[in-house]
Amino acid sequence: MSGATDAILQRLTALHPKVIDLSLDRMRRLLADLGDPQDRIPPVVHVAGTNGKGSTQAYIRAGLEAAGLRVHAYTSPHLAFFNERIRLAGQLIGDEMLAETLAEVEMVNAGQPITFFEVTTAAAFLAFSRVPADYTLLEVGLGGRLDATNVVEAPLLTVITPVSIDHTQYLGETLAQIAGEKAGILKRRVPCVVARQPDAALEVIEARAARLGCPLSVAGQHWTVAREGDALVWQDERGLLDLPLPALPGPHQVDNAGTAIAALRELGFGQAEASAAMRRVEWPARMQRLTRGPLVQAAQGCELWLDGGHNPAGGEAVAATLALMPRKPTHLVCGMLNTKDVTGYMRPLAPRVETLTAVTIEGEAATLPAEDTAAAAEGAGIPATTAPGVTEAVTALARQHPGARILICGSLYLAGRVLRENG
Numbered sequence: 001m002s003g004a005t006d007a008i009l010q011r012l013t014a015l016h017p018k019v020i021d022l023s024l025d026r027m028r029r030l031l032a033d034l035g036d037p038q039d040r041i042p043p044v045v046h047v048a049g050t051n052g053k054g055s056t057q058a059y060i061r062a063g064l065e066a067a068g069l070r071v072h073a074y075t076s077p078h079l080a081f082f083n084e085r086i087r088l089a090g091q092l093i094g095d096e097m098l099a100e101t102l103a104e105v106e107m108v109n110a111g112q113p114i115t116f117f118e119v120t121t122a123a124a125f126l127a128f129s130r131v132p133a134d135y136t137l138l139e140v141g142l143g144g145r146l147d148a149t150n151v152v153e154a155p156l157l158t159v160i161t162p163v164s165i166d167h168t169q170y171l172g173e174t175l176a177q178i179a180g181e182k183a184g185i186l187k188r189r190v191p192c193v194v195a196r197q198p199d200a201a202l203e204v205i206e207a208r209a210a211r212l213g214c215p216l217s218v219a220g221q222h223w224t225v226a227r228e229g230d231a232l233v234w235q236d237e238r239g240l241l242d243l244p245l246p247a248l249p250g251p252h253q254v255d256n257a258g259t260a261i262a263a264l265r266e267l268g269f270g271q272a273e274a275s276a277a278m279r280r281v282e283w284p285a286r287m288q289r290l291t292r293g294p295l296v297q298a299a300q301g302c303e304l305w306l307d308g309g310h311n312p313a314g315g316e317a318v319a320a321t322l323a324l325m326p327r328k329p330t331h332l333v334c335g336m337l338n339t340k341d342v343t344g345y346m347r348p349l350a351p352r353v354e355t356l357t358a359v360t361i362e363g364e365a366a367t368l369p370a371e372d373t374a375a376a377a378e379g380a381g382i383p384a385t386t387a388p389g390v391t392e393a394v395t396a397l398a399r400q401h402p403g404a405r406i407l408i409c410g411s412l413y414l415a416g417r418v419l420r421e422n423g
Contacts, residue, residue, distance in 0.1 A: 004099040005082065008106055012119045015111065022146035027118045031151060033108045034122060037129035042072060044136045044152045045263065048144040048182045049161025049195065051313045052256040055248060056161050056195075057137050058283040059260030063269060065090060066276030070133040074124045074149070076117065076141050079285055079308070079416035086124045089133045101126050117141050121148040135267075145184020158185050158192040158214075159263050161256070163201040164313040165341070179204040186214050191266055194218045195259040217262050225258025227251070232278060234261045241271050244278045249287045250321035257281075285415035287321050293422035298391055300398040303328065303405040306419070308412035310336065312344035318409060319348040329354050331401060333393040334377070334410040335361040338368045345410065346380035354401075356384040357393040361414045373410070390418060 031038055047057050054075055064071045070089040078084040086093040093101075101123045109119070121141070128136055135156075140147045163179045179201035186192055186208050194205055196219040209216050217223060223236040232243040232254060246257040261274045285308040290296055296304055307318055322330060330353045336342050346356070358373035368376075370386040377384035387393035390408060397406050408418055 005095060005102060008099065008102045009082065009116070012102070012106055012109075012114070013116050015109070015114050015119075022143060024146055024148070024151060026112070026114050027122070027148045027151055029112075030105070030109055030114060030118065030122050031125065034105065034126060037122075037125040038151050039153070041125060041128040041152075042133045042136045044138055044155040045157045045159065045267070046138045046140070046149065046152060046155045046185050047159045047161065048140040048147075048185045049159075050164045050178070050182070050311070051309075051317070052161040052195065052252065052259070053139050055253060055256040055281075055283050055286055056159065056260045056263075057139050059246070059257055059277045059281050060159075060263050061087075061137055062280040062282075063260065063264045063273040063277030064135055064267075066280055067269060067273050069135060072128045072131070072133045072136040073139075074121070074128075074137070075139045076120075077412055077416070079412065080420040082120075085120060086127055088127055088131045093127055097127060098123070115148075118148045140182075140185065143181040143184070145181045147185075150185055153187065155185075155187060155190055157263060157266055158187065158190055159195075159259065160185075160192065160197075160205060161195045161259060162313065163197055164311065175200040176204050180208070183208040186212050188212045189214065191215045191217065193259060193262045193266060196220055196255055217266060219255070219258060219262070223258070223262050223265075225254060225261065227254050232257060234258055234274065236262075236265065238265075241274055243271075243275050246278050247281050248283055250317055251324060252317040252320060253286075284419060285412065287318065290418075290422065295391065295394055295418065295422045298395045298398065299406060300395075301403060302394075302398045302401070304394070305405065305407045306415055307407060307409045308415035309409065310340050310345060310411050312341055312348070315345040316348045318407070319352050322349075322352040322407075325405075328403075328405045329401060330405040330407060331397050332356040332382070332410075333359060333387070333390055333397070333406060333408045334373055335359040335370070335390075335414040336368045336373050336410040337361070337364065337366045337413070338372075339366055340368075340411075342368060342373060342376040343380050346377050346382060350381040353382060353407075354404075355397075356382045357397060358384055358386045359388075359390055359393055359414075361411060362389065362417065364411075364413050367413075390414075
C-alpha cells in the first residue's frame with residue numbers, strides 16, 4: 001500500500017468517532033453523491049454469516065475463475081495489506097488505482113461523517129463499476145441488514161454461512177437476533193444458499209425467506225456434503241458429485257466447501273468447476289502452515305502454523321482440525337481483542353494443547369493485554385504464560401519444546417501482523 005493511500009485512510013478514519021456504527025443512511029448518501037456505482041457492477045453474490053464467509057467466498061471465486069470468468073471480490077478485514085480487500089477481475093487492486101479511488105471518495109464525501117468501512121466499501125463499488133468482470137463477490141463486514149454492502153438492491157444470489165454468537169454488542173444477544181441481522185441480506189425472490197445452521201438460526205432465515213419469496217437451498221434439506229475417505233461427496237436431487245478434498249485444512253472446511261458448491265450449482269456450474277474450486281482455493285491464515293521467513297527460522301525445526309479464528313466457533317474449528325492432525329505436542333501463541341469471548345474461544349482448545357503463551361497485539365487499540373489473555377487461558381484449563389511478542393514466544397517455545405507444533409492464533413489482526421512481518 002502506498003504512502004498516499006495510507007494518508008488518505010488516516011484522514012478518513014477521523015471522520016467518524018466510532019469504528020462501527022451500523023446504519024445505511026450515510027452509505028446511501030455517499031453512494032448517491034458518487035452516482036450510485038453499486039448499480040453498475042457485475043452480477044453480485046452476497047455472502048453473510050458468522051464463520052466461514054471468507055473461505056466460502058474463496059471457494060466460489062476459485063470455481064468461477066477456473067471456468068475462465070473474471071471475478072471481482074470484496075472481503076474484510078485485510079491481513080497484511082489493505083489492497084487485499086478489493087480484487088478486480090482476479091487481481092488485487094493496484095496502489096495507484098486504490099489511492100485515486102479513495103481520493104475521489106474523500107473529495108465527494110467532503111468531510112461529512114462516515115465510517116472507515118463505509119468509505120472503503122464505496123471505493124470498492126467505484127472500482128468494480130469501472131473494470132469489466134462477470135461476477136462480483138461481496139462479503140458482509142458485520143451483520144448484514146445494516147452492513148455497508150447491503151445497498152445492492154438485486155443480487156444474483158445470496159449465501160448465509162454458519163451463524164453463531166459473536167459481536168453481541170452490535171447484533172443482539174441471541175442466535176435468533178443475530179440470524180435476523182444476517183438474513184437482512186435476503187432480497188425478494190432472489191435465491192439463497194444456506195449452510196448448516198442451529199435450529200434457532202434456521203427458523204429465522206426460513207421465515208424471512210418465506211416472506212420475501214426467496215427460493216432456499218439449505219444444507220441437510222436440499223443438499224448434503226461429507227468427507228468419504230480421500231474424497232468429498234456432494235449430493236442434491238440432481239445427482240452426486242465426487243470431488244477432491246478441499247485444499248484448506250480442517251473438518252469445518254468440508255461444510256464451507258459444500259456451501260460454495262451449492263452456490264456454484266445455483267449459478268449453473270457443475271463437476272468441473274466444483275473440482276477446480278476444491279483444488280485451487282487459497283485463503284491465508286486459516287490453519288496455514290508457515291514455511292519461510294524469520295519466524296520459521298526462530299521456530300528451529302518446530303512446525304509453525306497460523307490461524308485467524310477468534311470466536312468460540314473458531315476455537316472449535318481449530319480444535320477439530322488439531323484432532324485430525326498427526327499427534328504432536330501443540331503449543332499456542334495467542335493474542336486476542338477485548339471484544340471477543342476469550343474463554344469461549346479457548347475452552348474447546350484445552351484438551352488439544354499443552355500450553356499457551358499470550359501476547360499483546362501491537363498497534364491494536366482493542367487488544368486484550370497479554371496478562372488477561374493468559375488468565376483466561378488458565379481459567380479454561382490451559383497452562384499459560386506471557387511473552388513481549390510473537391518472535392520471543394516462538395523462540396522460547398522452540399527452545400523448551402524441540403520438534404513441537406506451534407500455532408499462532410486468536411485474531412485476524414494478529415495473523416495479519418505475522419504475515420506482514422514474516423514476508
